[in-house]
Amino acid sequence: MSESWLPVPIESDFPIENLPFGVFSVERALRRIGVAIGEKILDCRAVADAGWFDDCCERELLEAPELNPFLAAGQTVWRAVRGRLSELLRAGGDPRLRDAGPEHFLIDRVRATMHVPMEIGDYVDFYSSIEHATNLGRLFRPNAEALLPNWRWLPVGYHGRSSTIVIDGTPVRRPCGQRKPPNAAVPEFGPSRRLDIELEMGFVTGPGNALGTPIAADDAREHIFGLLLVNDWSARDIQAWEYQPLGPFLGKSFATTISPWIVTLDALEPFCVEGPPQEPAPLDYLRAGGPWAYDVQLSVELQTARMREHGDAPQQISRTNARDLYWNVAQQLAHATANGAVARPGDLFASGTISGSEPGTQGSLIELTWNGERAIEMSDGEKRTFLEDGDEVTLRGWCEKPGARRIGFGAARGLIVSS
Numbered sequence: 001m002s003e004s005w006l007p008v009p010i011e012s013d014f015p016i017e018n019l020p021f022g023v024f025s026v027e028r029a030l031r032r033i034g035v036a037i038g039e040k041i042l043d044c045r046a047v048a049d050a051g052w053f054d055d056c057c058e059r060e061l062l063e064a065p066e067l068n069p070f071l072a073a074g075q076t077v078w079r080a081v082r083g084r085l086s087e088l089l090r091a092g093g094d095p096r097l098r099d100a101g102p103e104h105f106l107i108d109r110v111r112a113t114m115h116v117p118m119e120i121g122d123y124v125d126f127y128s129s130i131e132h133a134t135n136l137g138r139l140f141r142p143n144a145e146a147l148l149p150n151w152r153w154l155p156v157g158y159h160g161r162s163s164t165i166v167i168d169g170t171p172v173r174r175p176c177g178q179r180k181p182p183n184a185a186v187p188e189f190g191p192s193r194r195l196d197i198e199l200e201m202g203f204v205t206g207p208g209n210a211l212g213t214p215i216a217a218d219d220a221r222e223h224i225f226g227l228l229l230v231n232d233w234s235a236r237d238i239q240a241w242e243y244q245p246l247g248p249f250l251g252k253s254f255a256t257t258i259s260p261w262i263v264t265l266d267a268l269e270p271f272c273v274e275g276p277p278q279e280p281a282p283l284d285y286l287r288a289g290g291p292w293a294y295d296v297q298l299s300v301e302l303q304t305a306r307m308r309e310h311g312d313a314p315q316q317i318s319r320t321n322a323r324d325l326y327w328n329v330a331q332q333l334a335h336a337t338a339n340g341a342v343a344r345p346g347d348l349f350a351s352g353t354i355s356g357s358e359p360g361t362q363g364s365l366i367e368l369t370w371n372g373e374r375a376i377e378m379s380d381g382e383k384r385t386f387l388e389d390g391d392e393v394t395l396r397g398w399c400e401k402p403g404a405r406r407i408g409f410g411a412a413r414g415l416i417v418s419s
């Protein structure tokens with residue numbers, strides 16, 4: 001383990017081993033690329049302007065107001081830049097940053113406004129947790145086989161709406177839509193009454209592929225920059241009425257919240273583990289030399305308006321791990337491009353809701369409350385099945401194991417506001 005000359009609290013998500021990338025601004029200044037370190041952000045534009053990346057990266061890639069040009073540059077450049085940042089921040093490393101006056105390069109994270117870090121051309125959402133797919137199958141199609149016949153053969157997914165992806169902390173307006181209660185003769189239009197979350201992780205792509213040329217599963221590492229947290233907010237009543245036969249639409253597209261920092265695959269390497277066994281064996285194009293699962297601990301916290309007023313801390317309502325996802329990121333990317341479709345730098349591919357098999361490990365309220373039948377008891381006596389106005393949901397993710405420094409993803413928060 002190396003140490004930074006900058007003080008980093010032991011419980012921080014952002015030690016020198018992490019160095020995740022994001023885009024920030026301070027007051028009215030322009031957006032800049034930055035890297036989180038402890039309680040600070042290292043301003044990559046300022047480092048580029050100082051010329052300290054000149055031997056490893058073209059300046060303009062890190063002077064851009066979004067990550068897309070840097071993402072397009074590929075793994076060799078990513079590694080060289082991250083290596084340089086690590087040297088500049090490491091105790092006993094490259095002295096230039098320290099000697100030049102760190103105050104010119106470092107910003108307090110609490111002062112910064114974070115932004116969606118890249119222009120997201122396309123957004124795909126998978127359905128890769130077998131526990132989640134089984135639970136939703138039981139709830140949505142109670143009289144049929146829970147898992148549809150294709151599920152174990154391919155990573156099921158759909159194209160989502162990239163323009164409504166929002167950054168941590170953006171309020172989420174309760175969507176209106178068509179809903180039809182099971183016993184009603186006709187649908188009605190109005191605010192969703194079954195507003196839910198989906199705890200997911202997503203990966204961000206680097207260099208893309210040419211139209212008509214799939215990305216091989218074994219090449220996925222060169223095309224995936226890193227991971228972040230995703231809350232795929234879902235209006236279950238709108239979804240249940242609209243989803244057949246073409247899949248999710250307005251019940252999903254009103255908002256998707258992401259965490260601000262992209263944690264690189266290199267930083268996650270110590271936490272890379274074998275995924276669950278796959279049976280039947282995947283077809284050849286879905287075979288990726290592993291390991292490809294990530295041991296990321298995940299939690300969901302809920303704080304109601306009343307809890308906030310009374311100063312009550314958010315309550316953890318779910319705790320799970322991403323390592324048991326059935327389909328991994330290499331398989332997802334290979335499948336998404338298997339027909340020759342294009343992935344571009346900055347595209348987002350989300351995992352699908354991450355649920356475990358034990359009680360309290362599910363990544364959505366519809367599962368945690370079993371379709372609203374078992375309310376969650378809050379610390380102040382309130383009950384929740386689906387989200388009410390004023391509720392705030394926070395997703396968190398982190399990695400820890402003996403012998404390695406803990407790294408984390410920060411948070412993806414969203415407060416529900418009325419329609």
Ligand code: CA
Binds near residue numbers: 126232
């Ligand atoms: Ca989803």
